[in-house]
Amino acid sequence: MNKIDDFGRRHPRLALALTMAVAVVVTLILLGQSQAPVVLYRAF
Protein backbone atom coordinates (compact mmCIF):
# COMPACT_ATOMS: atom_id res chain seq x y z
CA MET A 1 0.00 0.00 0.00
CA ASN A 2 2.84 2.40 0.88
CA LYS A 3 4.56 1.62 -2.43
CA ILE A 4 1.35 2.48 -4.30
CA ASP A 5 1.06 5.70 -2.32
CA ASP A 6 4.68 6.63 -3.06
CA PHE A 7 4.16 5.95 -6.75
CA GLY A 8 0.96 7.99 -6.76
CA ARG A 9 2.64 10.95 -5.05
CA ARG A 10 5.41 10.91 -7.64
CA HIS A 11 2.90 10.70 -10.52
CA PRO A 12 -0.19 12.65 -9.40
CA ARG A 13 -1.43 13.24 -12.94
CA LEU A 14 -1.39 9.50 -13.60
CA ALA A 15 -3.44 9.02 -10.45
CA LEU A 16 -5.88 11.63 -11.68
CA ALA A 17 -6.10 9.96 -15.09
CA LEU A 18 -6.81 6.59 -13.43
CA THR A 19 -9.50 8.18 -11.27
CA MET A 20 -11.14 9.76 -14.29
CA ALA A 21 -11.08 6.42 -16.13
CA VAL A 22 -12.79 4.75 -13.16
CA ALA A 23 -15.31 7.62 -13.09
CA VAL A 24 -16.22 6.84 -16.69
CA VAL A 25 -16.69 3.15 -15.80
CA VAL A 26 -18.87 4.06 -12.81
CA THR A 27 -20.99 6.42 -14.90
CA LEU A 28 -21.58 3.68 -17.45
CA ILE A 29 -22.49 1.20 -14.69
CA LEU A 30 -24.95 3.63 -13.12
CA LEU A 31 -26.48 4.63 -16.45
CA GLY A 32 -26.94 0.96 -17.28
CA GLN A 33 -29.00 0.34 -14.16
CA SER A 34 -32.74 0.75 -14.04
CA GLN A 35 -32.72 1.92 -10.40
CA ALA A 36 -30.36 3.71 -8.07
CA PRO A 37 -28.14 1.48 -5.94
CA VAL A 38 -29.70 0.50 -2.61
CA VAL A 39 -27.75 0.88 0.58
CA LEU A 40 -28.89 -2.04 2.74
CA TYR A 41 -28.17 -0.49 6.08
CA ARG A 42 -30.28 2.50 5.17
CA ALA A 43 -33.18 0.31 6.19
CA PHE A 44 -32.10 0.71 9.85
Place this chain on the structure above:
Amino acid sequence: MTVGSLEFLALLLLASALFSLVPTLRLRRAFLAVCSAGFLWTLIPNVASWIALAMFILSGYAVAKLLRKWPSLALLWAYLVILLAAFLVLKKYSFLGFFPVLLSIPITIVGLSYMLFRQIHVLVDSMQGEAKHLTLWDYCNYQLNLFTLSAGPIQRFQDFQQSWAQLTPIPVGLYELSKTWLRILIGVIKIAAIGAGFLFAYTKSYSRLIEIGSGHPTLFVVLPWFIALFYLYPLYIYANFSGYCDIVIGGAALLGISLPENFIKPYLSRNVIDFWTRFHRTLGFWIRDYLFTPLYKVVAEQDPATAKSYAFGCYFIAFILAGVWHGSTSNFAVYGLIHGFGASATKLWETYLVRTRGRPYLKEYLQIRWVRVVAIAVTLHFYAFSILFFPGPLDKCLAPIRILVRALKP
Protein backbone atom coordinates in the same frame (compact mmCIF):
# COMPACT_ATOMS: atom_id res chain seq x y z
CA MET B 1 -31.64 10.73 -3.37
CA THR B 2 -29.50 7.68 -2.64
CA VAL B 3 -25.85 7.77 -1.60
CA GLY B 4 -23.91 6.50 -4.59
CA SER B 5 -26.44 7.46 -7.26
CA LEU B 6 -25.36 9.43 -10.31
CA GLU B 7 -27.15 12.54 -9.00
CA PHE B 8 -25.42 12.21 -5.66
CA LEU B 9 -21.98 11.90 -7.28
CA ALA B 10 -22.57 14.83 -9.60
CA LEU B 11 -23.78 17.03 -6.75
CA LEU B 12 -20.85 15.90 -4.58
CA LEU B 13 -18.44 16.92 -7.33
CA LEU B 14 -20.08 20.32 -7.63
CA ALA B 15 -20.31 20.80 -3.86
CA SER B 16 -16.70 19.86 -3.19
CA ALA B 17 -15.47 22.17 -5.95
CA LEU B 18 -17.50 25.10 -4.56
CA PHE B 19 -16.62 24.23 -0.95
CA SER B 20 -12.92 24.61 -1.62
CA LEU B 21 -13.60 28.24 -2.69
CA VAL B 22 -15.62 29.24 0.40
CA PRO B 23 -13.38 31.67 2.28
CA THR B 24 -14.51 31.59 5.91
CA LEU B 25 -15.31 28.90 8.47
CA ARG B 26 -18.74 30.37 9.13
CA LEU B 27 -19.64 30.22 5.43
CA ARG B 28 -18.24 26.71 5.07
CA ARG B 29 -20.40 25.57 7.97
CA ALA B 30 -23.43 27.20 6.37
CA PHE B 31 -22.54 25.54 3.06
CA LEU B 32 -22.35 22.08 4.63
CA ALA B 33 -25.59 22.72 6.51
CA VAL B 34 -27.34 23.66 3.26
CA CYS B 35 -26.02 20.48 1.61
CA SER B 36 -27.26 18.38 4.52
CA ALA B 37 -30.64 20.13 4.50
CA GLY B 38 -30.97 19.56 0.77
CA PHE B 39 -30.16 15.87 1.14
CA LEU B 40 -32.63 15.56 4.00
CA TRP B 41 -35.29 17.30 1.88
CA THR B 42 -35.12 14.46 -0.63
CA LEU B 43 -35.61 11.84 2.09
CA ILE B 44 -38.38 13.12 4.37
CA PRO B 45 -41.71 12.31 2.69
CA ASN B 46 -44.28 14.45 4.50
CA VAL B 47 -44.95 17.15 7.09
CA ALA B 48 -45.70 14.63 9.84
CA SER B 49 -42.22 13.12 9.37
CA TRP B 50 -40.59 16.55 9.50
CA ILE B 51 -42.43 17.34 12.74
CA ALA B 52 -41.47 13.97 14.25
CA LEU B 53 -37.83 14.49 13.24
CA ALA B 54 -37.79 18.00 14.72
CA MET B 55 -39.27 16.74 18.00
CA PHE B 56 -36.79 13.87 18.15
CA ILE B 57 -33.75 16.09 17.62
CA LEU B 58 -34.88 19.15 19.58
CA SER B 59 -36.01 17.18 22.62
CA GLY B 60 -32.67 15.38 22.67
CA TYR B 61 -30.81 18.66 22.56
CA ALA B 62 -32.99 20.23 25.27
CA VAL B 63 -32.58 17.27 27.62
CA ALA B 64 -28.83 17.15 26.97
CA LYS B 65 -28.57 20.82 28.00
CA LEU B 66 -30.70 20.17 31.09
CA LEU B 67 -28.57 17.19 32.05
CA ARG B 68 -25.43 19.29 31.69
CA LYS B 69 -26.83 21.79 34.15
CA TRP B 70 -28.53 19.29 36.46
CA PRO B 71 -26.93 15.87 36.07
CA SER B 72 -29.71 13.51 37.04
CA LEU B 73 -29.86 9.79 36.34
CA ALA B 74 -33.62 9.90 36.94
CA LEU B 75 -34.10 12.56 34.23
CA LEU B 76 -31.85 10.65 31.84
CA TRP B 77 -33.78 7.41 32.35
CA ALA B 78 -37.16 9.13 32.15
CA TYR B 79 -36.24 10.69 28.82
CA LEU B 80 -34.66 7.46 27.52
CA VAL B 81 -37.88 5.55 28.23
CA ILE B 82 -39.89 8.11 26.23
CA LEU B 83 -37.25 8.24 23.47
CA LEU B 84 -37.10 4.46 23.12
CA ALA B 85 -40.90 4.18 23.13
CA ALA B 86 -41.06 6.81 20.37
CA PHE B 87 -38.33 4.96 18.48
CA LEU B 88 -40.19 1.63 18.65
CA VAL B 89 -43.36 3.29 17.35
CA LEU B 90 -41.64 5.30 14.60
CA LYS B 91 -39.72 2.24 13.40
CA LYS B 92 -42.96 0.22 13.54
CA TYR B 93 -41.60 -2.73 15.51
CA SER B 94 -43.59 -5.84 14.70
CA PHE B 95 -44.58 -6.65 18.31
CA LEU B 96 -46.69 -3.46 18.18
CA GLY B 97 -49.05 -5.49 16.01
CA PHE B 98 -51.26 -5.68 19.12
CA PHE B 99 -51.93 -1.98 18.58
CA PRO B 100 -52.47 -1.72 14.81
CA VAL B 101 -53.08 2.03 14.96
CA LEU B 102 -49.45 2.50 16.01
CA LEU B 103 -48.23 0.68 12.94
CA SER B 104 -50.20 2.90 10.59
CA ILE B 105 -48.64 6.22 11.64
CA PRO B 106 -47.50 7.85 8.37
CA ILE B 107 -44.03 8.84 9.56
CA THR B 108 -40.77 7.73 7.96
CA ILE B 109 -37.39 9.00 9.08
CA VAL B 110 -34.31 7.63 7.34
CA GLY B 111 -31.42 6.83 9.63
CA LEU B 112 -33.48 7.02 12.83
CA SER B 113 -31.59 4.11 14.40
CA TYR B 114 -28.32 5.96 13.94
CA MET B 115 -29.79 9.21 15.25
CA LEU B 116 -30.97 7.32 18.32
CA PHE B 117 -27.48 6.08 19.13
CA ARG B 118 -25.93 9.48 18.49
CA GLN B 119 -28.56 11.05 20.72
CA ILE B 120 -28.02 8.61 23.61
CA HIS B 121 -24.26 9.11 23.43
CA VAL B 122 -24.63 12.92 23.60
CA LEU B 123 -27.13 12.68 26.48
CA VAL B 124 -24.81 10.48 28.55
CA ASP B 125 -21.70 12.48 27.71
CA SER B 126 -23.49 15.77 28.39
CA MET B 127 -24.64 14.58 31.80
CA GLN B 128 -21.10 13.48 32.64
CA GLY B 129 -19.49 16.69 31.39
CA GLU B 130 -17.89 15.07 28.36
CA ALA B 131 -19.89 16.86 25.64
CA LYS B 132 -18.64 20.39 26.00
CA HIS B 133 -19.78 23.50 24.08
CA LEU B 134 -22.97 21.87 22.91
CA THR B 135 -24.97 24.32 20.78
CA LEU B 136 -28.16 23.70 18.83
CA TRP B 137 -26.42 24.59 15.57
CA ASP B 138 -23.58 22.13 16.21
CA TYR B 139 -25.94 19.41 17.42
CA CYS B 140 -28.27 19.65 14.40
CA ASN B 141 -25.34 19.58 12.01
CA TYR B 142 -23.92 16.58 13.86
CA GLN B 143 -27.19 14.65 13.81
CA LEU B 144 -28.25 15.56 10.28
CA ASN B 145 -24.86 15.53 8.53
CA LEU B 146 -25.63 14.11 5.12
CA PHE B 147 -22.59 11.82 5.23
CA THR B 148 -23.67 9.95 8.35
CA LEU B 149 -27.44 10.35 8.11
CA SER B 150 -28.43 7.27 6.13
CA ALA B 151 -26.34 4.54 7.71
CA GLY B 152 -23.53 5.93 9.82
CA PRO B 153 -20.61 5.52 10.56
CA ILE B 154 -21.63 6.33 14.15
CA GLN B 155 -19.34 9.27 14.72
CA ARG B 156 -18.87 10.62 18.25
CA PHE B 157 -19.92 14.21 18.84
CA GLN B 158 -16.46 15.19 20.11
CA ASP B 159 -14.86 13.92 16.90
CA PHE B 160 -17.43 15.81 14.84
CA GLN B 161 -16.57 18.97 16.81
CA GLN B 162 -12.88 18.56 15.93
CA SER B 163 -13.68 18.56 12.22
CA TRP B 164 -16.36 21.25 12.65
CA ALA B 165 -13.77 23.55 14.28
CA GLN B 166 -11.77 23.82 11.03
CA LEU B 167 -13.93 22.37 8.27
CA THR B 168 -11.25 22.49 5.59
CA PRO B 169 -11.07 19.87 2.81
CA ILE B 170 -8.98 16.99 4.11
CA PRO B 171 -7.29 15.75 0.90
CA VAL B 172 -4.48 18.17 0.09
CA GLY B 173 -2.82 18.06 -3.33
CA LEU B 174 -3.73 16.35 -6.56
CA TYR B 175 -2.77 12.83 -5.50
CA GLU B 176 -4.74 12.90 -2.22
CA LEU B 177 -7.74 14.34 -4.04
CA SER B 178 -7.54 11.64 -6.72
CA LYS B 179 -7.17 8.95 -4.04
CA THR B 180 -10.25 10.23 -2.20
CA TRP B 181 -12.34 10.26 -5.36
CA LEU B 182 -11.03 6.82 -6.29
CA ARG B 183 -12.23 5.55 -2.91
CA ILE B 184 -15.68 7.04 -3.53
CA LEU B 185 -15.88 5.55 -7.02
CA ILE B 186 -14.73 2.11 -5.86
CA GLY B 187 -17.42 2.35 -3.20
CA VAL B 188 -20.00 2.87 -5.92
CA ILE B 189 -18.63 -0.13 -7.86
CA LYS B 190 -18.87 -2.23 -4.69
CA ILE B 191 -22.55 -1.32 -4.23
CA ALA B 192 -23.77 -1.05 -7.82
CA ALA B 193 -21.83 -3.86 -9.45
CA ILE B 194 -20.18 -6.24 -6.98
CA GLY B 195 -22.80 -6.15 -4.25
CA ALA B 196 -25.63 -6.05 -6.75
CA GLY B 197 -24.15 -9.11 -8.45
CA PHE B 198 -23.93 -11.03 -5.18
CA LEU B 199 -27.49 -10.00 -4.29
CA PHE B 200 -28.79 -11.14 -7.68
CA ALA B 201 -27.07 -14.51 -7.28
CA TYR B 202 -28.31 -14.81 -3.69
CA THR B 203 -31.90 -14.03 -4.69
CA LYS B 204 -31.77 -16.57 -7.52
CA SER B 205 -30.29 -19.23 -5.18
CA TYR B 206 -32.91 -18.52 -2.54
CA SER B 207 -35.81 -18.71 -5.01
CA ARG B 208 -34.45 -21.91 -6.56
CA LEU B 209 -34.00 -23.51 -3.14
CA ILE B 210 -37.57 -22.63 -2.10
CA GLU B 211 -38.87 -23.99 -5.42
CA ILE B 212 -36.91 -27.23 -4.99
CA GLY B 213 -37.88 -27.45 -1.34
CA SER B 214 -41.58 -27.61 -2.08
CA GLY B 215 -41.02 -31.17 -3.33
CA HIS B 216 -38.94 -33.93 -1.69
CA PRO B 217 -35.44 -33.05 -2.80
CA THR B 218 -32.39 -35.04 -1.88
CA LEU B 219 -29.44 -33.53 -0.04
CA PHE B 220 -27.45 -33.75 -3.28
CA VAL B 221 -29.94 -31.38 -4.92
CA VAL B 222 -30.45 -29.00 -1.97
CA LEU B 223 -26.87 -28.61 -0.76
CA PRO B 224 -25.35 -26.62 -3.67
CA TRP B 225 -28.13 -23.97 -3.49
CA PHE B 226 -27.89 -23.77 0.28
CA ILE B 227 -24.12 -23.38 0.14
CA ALA B 228 -24.50 -20.71 -2.53
CA LEU B 229 -26.84 -18.54 -0.47
CA PHE B 230 -24.83 -19.27 2.71
CA TYR B 231 -21.75 -17.57 1.23
CA LEU B 232 -23.40 -15.07 -1.11
CA TYR B 233 -25.29 -13.06 1.51
CA PRO B 234 -22.22 -12.20 3.65
CA LEU B 235 -20.40 -11.22 0.45
CA TYR B 236 -23.31 -9.00 -0.53
CA ILE B 237 -23.54 -7.38 2.92
CA TYR B 238 -19.83 -6.59 2.97
CA ALA B 239 -19.73 -5.21 -0.59
CA ASN B 240 -22.86 -3.11 -0.07
CA PHE B 241 -22.16 -1.69 3.35
CA SER B 242 -18.40 -1.18 3.00
CA GLY B 243 -19.06 0.38 -0.39
CA TYR B 244 -21.47 2.84 1.23
CA CYS B 245 -18.84 3.63 3.89
CA ASP B 246 -16.19 4.25 1.21
CA ILE B 247 -18.51 6.77 -0.45
CA VAL B 248 -19.47 8.68 2.70
CA ILE B 249 -16.01 8.64 4.28
CA GLY B 250 -14.50 9.93 1.03
CA GLY B 251 -17.31 12.44 0.48
CA ALA B 252 -17.10 13.73 4.04
CA ALA B 253 -13.35 14.26 3.68
CA LEU B 254 -13.95 16.47 0.64
CA LEU B 255 -16.17 18.69 2.77
CA GLY B 256 -13.87 18.81 5.78
CA ILE B 257 -15.33 16.06 7.98
CA SER B 258 -13.15 13.18 9.16
CA LEU B 259 -15.27 10.07 9.68
CA PRO B 260 -14.11 6.91 11.47
CA GLU B 261 -13.46 3.74 9.49
CA ASN B 262 -16.23 1.19 9.76
CA PHE B 263 -14.58 -1.90 8.26
CA ILE B 264 -11.12 -3.32 8.81
CA LYS B 265 -10.79 -6.71 7.10
CA PRO B 266 -13.84 -8.06 8.98
CA TYR B 267 -13.77 -11.53 7.47
CA LEU B 268 -10.30 -12.08 8.92
CA SER B 269 -11.63 -11.87 12.49
CA ARG B 270 -10.49 -14.62 14.82
CA ASN B 271 -13.60 -14.61 17.02
CA VAL B 272 -16.94 -12.84 17.47
CA ILE B 273 -15.56 -10.21 19.83
CA ASP B 274 -12.77 -9.41 17.34
CA PHE B 275 -15.41 -9.37 14.58
CA TRP B 276 -17.28 -6.46 16.15
CA THR B 277 -14.07 -4.41 16.24
CA ARG B 278 -13.71 -4.94 12.47
CA PHE B 279 -17.25 -5.15 10.98
CA HIS B 280 -19.46 -2.05 11.43
CA ARG B 281 -16.93 -1.24 14.12
CA THR B 282 -18.48 2.10 15.10
CA LEU B 283 -21.58 0.13 16.11
CA GLY B 284 -19.42 -2.40 17.97
CA PHE B 285 -17.67 0.34 19.90
CA TRP B 286 -20.95 2.10 20.69
CA ILE B 287 -22.44 -1.13 22.03
CA ARG B 288 -19.26 -1.72 24.07
CA ASP B 289 -19.10 1.82 25.50
CA TYR B 290 -22.76 2.72 26.08
CA LEU B 291 -24.39 -0.66 26.62
CA PHE B 292 -22.00 -3.41 27.70
CA THR B 293 -19.60 -1.37 29.84
CA PRO B 294 -22.24 0.44 31.96
CA LEU B 295 -24.14 -2.85 32.38
CA TYR B 296 -21.08 -4.85 33.39
CA LYS B 297 -19.87 -2.00 35.62
CA VAL B 298 -23.09 -2.17 37.64
CA VAL B 299 -22.49 -5.91 38.11
CA ALA B 300 -18.81 -5.41 38.98
CA GLU B 301 -19.66 -2.72 41.55
CA GLN B 302 -21.98 -5.14 43.37
CA ASP B 303 -19.53 -8.04 43.55
CA PRO B 304 -16.11 -7.62 41.92
CA ALA B 305 -15.02 -11.14 42.81
CA THR B 306 -17.72 -12.93 40.83
CA ALA B 307 -18.42 -10.22 38.24
CA LYS B 308 -16.76 -12.09 35.38
CA SER B 309 -19.24 -14.95 35.71
CA TYR B 310 -22.03 -12.48 34.96
CA ALA B 311 -20.23 -11.09 31.93
CA PHE B 312 -21.93 -13.69 29.75
CA GLY B 313 -25.35 -12.36 30.71
CA CYS B 314 -24.14 -8.87 29.81
CA TYR B 315 -22.90 -10.11 26.42
CA PHE B 316 -26.33 -11.60 25.69
CA ILE B 317 -28.22 -8.48 26.69
CA ALA B 318 -25.89 -6.22 24.72
CA PHE B 319 -25.97 -8.32 21.57
CA ILE B 320 -29.71 -8.99 21.65
CA LEU B 321 -30.31 -5.23 21.93
CA ALA B 322 -27.81 -4.66 19.12
CA GLY B 323 -29.68 -7.22 17.03
CA VAL B 324 -33.05 -5.62 17.77
CA TRP B 325 -31.61 -2.22 16.82
CA HIS B 326 -30.94 -3.57 13.33
CA GLY B 327 -34.58 -4.14 12.50
CA SER B 328 -38.18 -4.26 13.64
CA THR B 329 -38.86 -7.96 13.16
CA SER B 330 -37.98 -10.92 15.36
CA ASN B 331 -35.29 -12.35 13.07
CA PHE B 332 -32.96 -9.55 14.16
CA ALA B 333 -33.34 -10.56 17.80
CA VAL B 334 -32.30 -14.08 16.76
CA TYR B 335 -29.31 -12.58 14.93
CA GLY B 336 -28.32 -10.75 18.11
CA LEU B 337 -28.85 -13.85 20.24
CA ILE B 338 -26.54 -15.87 18.01
CA HIS B 339 -23.84 -13.24 18.40
CA GLY B 340 -24.41 -13.25 22.16
CA PHE B 341 -23.62 -16.98 22.06
CA GLY B 342 -20.57 -16.33 19.93
CA ALA B 343 -19.16 -13.66 22.23
CA SER B 344 -19.81 -15.80 25.32
CA ALA B 345 -18.20 -18.82 23.69
CA THR B 346 -15.13 -16.71 22.85
CA LYS B 347 -14.78 -15.58 26.45
CA LEU B 348 -15.41 -19.08 27.81
CA TRP B 349 -12.70 -20.55 25.56
CA GLU B 350 -10.23 -17.88 26.62
CA THR B 351 -11.06 -18.46 30.29
CA TYR B 352 -10.64 -22.22 29.82
CA LEU B 353 -7.21 -21.80 28.22
CA VAL B 354 -6.02 -19.47 30.99
CA ARG B 355 -7.36 -21.73 33.71
CA THR B 356 -5.88 -24.95 32.29
CA ARG B 357 -2.68 -23.74 30.64
CA GLY B 358 -1.96 -20.34 32.21
CA ARG B 359 -1.91 -16.80 30.82
CA PRO B 360 1.61 -17.05 29.25
CA TYR B 361 0.28 -19.98 27.16
CA LEU B 362 -2.65 -17.84 25.95
CA LYS B 363 -0.19 -15.30 24.60
CA GLU B 364 1.68 -18.10 22.74
CA TYR B 365 -1.57 -19.66 21.55
CA LEU B 366 -2.66 -16.40 19.95
CA GLN B 367 0.54 -16.37 17.87
CA ILE B 368 0.18 -19.91 16.45
CA ARG B 369 -0.46 -19.57 12.72
CA TRP B 370 -2.65 -22.64 12.10
CA VAL B 371 -4.82 -21.79 15.11
CA ARG B 372 -5.36 -18.33 13.65
CA VAL B 373 -6.34 -19.77 10.26
CA VAL B 374 -8.84 -22.17 11.85
CA ALA B 375 -10.21 -19.42 14.09
CA ILE B 376 -10.75 -17.12 11.10
CA ALA B 377 -12.50 -19.88 9.14
CA VAL B 378 -14.75 -20.78 12.08
CA THR B 379 -15.65 -17.13 12.77
CA LEU B 380 -16.41 -16.48 9.12
CA HIS B 381 -18.74 -19.47 8.95
CA PHE B 382 -20.30 -18.53 12.28
CA TYR B 383 -21.03 -15.08 10.91
CA ALA B 384 -22.42 -16.53 7.67
CA PHE B 385 -24.75 -18.69 9.77
CA SER B 386 -25.89 -15.72 11.87
CA ILE B 387 -26.54 -13.59 8.79
CA LEU B 388 -28.99 -16.23 7.52
CA PHE B 389 -31.33 -14.45 9.96
CA PHE B 390 -30.89 -11.05 8.37
CA PRO B 391 -32.71 -10.97 5.03
CA GLY B 392 -36.30 -10.84 6.18
CA PRO B 393 -38.98 -12.01 8.58
CA LEU B 394 -38.20 -15.15 10.60
CA ASP B 395 -40.24 -17.46 8.36
CA LYS B 396 -38.31 -16.36 5.31
CA CYS B 397 -34.99 -16.86 7.12
CA LEU B 398 -35.90 -20.28 8.46
CA ALA B 399 -37.19 -21.63 5.14
CA PRO B 400 -33.78 -22.61 3.66
CA ILE B 401 -32.71 -24.16 6.98
CA ARG B 402 -35.92 -26.21 7.15
CA ILE B 403 -35.40 -27.44 3.60
CA LEU B 404 -31.81 -28.46 4.39
CA VAL B 405 -32.82 -30.24 7.60
CA ARG B 406 -35.58 -32.15 5.78
CA ALA B 407 -33.12 -33.15 3.06
CA LEU B 408 -30.67 -34.39 5.74
CA LYS B 409 -33.23 -36.79 7.17
CA PRO B 410 -32.90 -40.32 5.77
Place this chain on the structure above:
Amino acid sequence: MDNLCELQEVFHEVFDDDTIVLKGTTTAAEVGGWDSLTHINLIVAIEKRFKIKFATAEIARLKNDDQNVGTLLGLISLKLER
Protein backbone atom coordinates in the same frame (compact mmCIF):
# COMPACT_ATOMS: atom_id res chain seq x y z
CA MET C 1 1.57 6.91 49.64
CA ASP C 2 1.70 8.52 46.20
CA ASN C 3 -0.87 7.87 43.52
CA LEU C 4 1.38 5.53 41.51
CA CYS C 5 1.96 3.27 44.52
CA GLU C 6 -1.71 3.24 45.39
CA LEU C 7 -2.59 2.48 41.78
CA GLN C 8 -0.07 -0.34 41.77
CA GLU C 9 -1.79 -1.83 44.82
CA VAL C 10 -5.10 -1.69 42.98
CA PHE C 11 -3.50 -3.50 40.03
CA HIS C 12 -2.14 -6.19 42.39
CA GLU C 13 -5.65 -6.75 43.76
CA VAL C 14 -7.51 -6.74 40.45
CA PHE C 15 -5.00 -8.86 38.52
CA ASP C 16 -4.21 -11.01 41.58
CA ASP C 17 -0.52 -10.55 40.83
CA ASP C 18 1.87 -8.90 43.29
CA THR C 19 4.70 -8.90 40.77
CA ILE C 20 3.20 -6.14 38.61
CA VAL C 21 5.41 -3.07 38.58
CA LEU C 22 3.87 0.03 37.05
CA LYS C 23 5.66 2.80 35.24
CA GLY C 24 4.16 5.84 33.58
CA THR C 25 4.73 4.23 30.18
CA THR C 26 3.15 0.85 31.04
CA THR C 27 0.40 -0.05 28.55
CA ALA C 28 -2.47 -2.53 28.67
CA ALA C 29 -0.62 -4.87 26.31
CA GLU C 30 2.22 -5.19 28.82
CA VAL C 31 0.01 -6.29 31.70
CA GLY C 32 -1.10 -9.90 31.35
CA GLY C 33 -4.88 -10.30 31.57
CA TRP C 34 -5.81 -6.68 30.91
CA ASP C 35 -8.78 -7.38 28.65
CA SER C 36 -12.07 -5.50 28.27
CA LEU C 37 -13.65 -7.17 31.32
CA THR C 38 -10.65 -6.65 33.56
CA HIS C 39 -10.48 -3.07 32.32
CA ILE C 40 -13.91 -2.43 33.79
CA ASN C 41 -13.05 -4.30 37.02
CA LEU C 42 -9.96 -2.09 37.25
CA ILE C 43 -12.01 1.08 36.72
CA VAL C 44 -14.44 0.01 39.47
CA ALA C 45 -11.55 -0.72 41.87
CA ILE C 46 -9.84 2.62 41.10
CA GLU C 47 -13.12 4.51 41.61
CA LYS C 48 -13.55 2.81 44.99
CA ARG C 49 -9.95 3.31 46.15
CA PHE C 50 -9.58 6.94 45.07
CA LYS C 51 -13.26 7.86 45.62
CA ILE C 52 -13.63 9.26 42.13
CA LYS C 53 -15.95 8.58 39.19
CA PHE C 54 -15.01 8.04 35.56
CA ALA C 55 -17.29 9.15 32.76
CA THR C 56 -18.40 6.63 30.13
CA ALA C 57 -16.35 8.41 27.47
CA GLU C 58 -13.28 8.44 29.71
CA ILE C 59 -13.53 4.68 30.34
CA ALA C 60 -13.71 4.14 26.58
CA ARG C 61 -10.75 6.45 25.86
CA LEU C 62 -8.57 4.75 28.47
CA LYS C 63 -8.78 1.55 26.40
CA ASN C 64 -7.23 3.22 23.33
CA ASP C 65 -3.82 2.14 22.07
CA ASP C 66 -2.26 5.54 22.78
CA GLN C 67 -3.15 5.39 26.49
CA ASN C 68 -0.95 4.13 29.31
CA VAL C 69 -0.64 4.17 33.09
CA GLY C 70 0.70 7.72 32.87
CA THR C 71 -2.47 9.02 31.22
CA LEU C 72 -4.56 7.08 33.73
CA LEU C 73 -2.60 8.65 36.61
CA GLY C 74 -3.02 12.07 35.05
CA LEU C 75 -6.77 11.60 34.90
CA ILE C 76 -6.89 10.35 38.50
CA SER C 77 -4.87 13.39 39.70
CA LEU C 78 -7.19 15.74 37.80
CA LYS C 79 -10.24 14.21 39.43
CA LEU C 80 -8.67 14.30 42.88
CA GLU C 81 -7.92 18.00 42.47
CA ARG C 82 -11.57 18.66 41.63
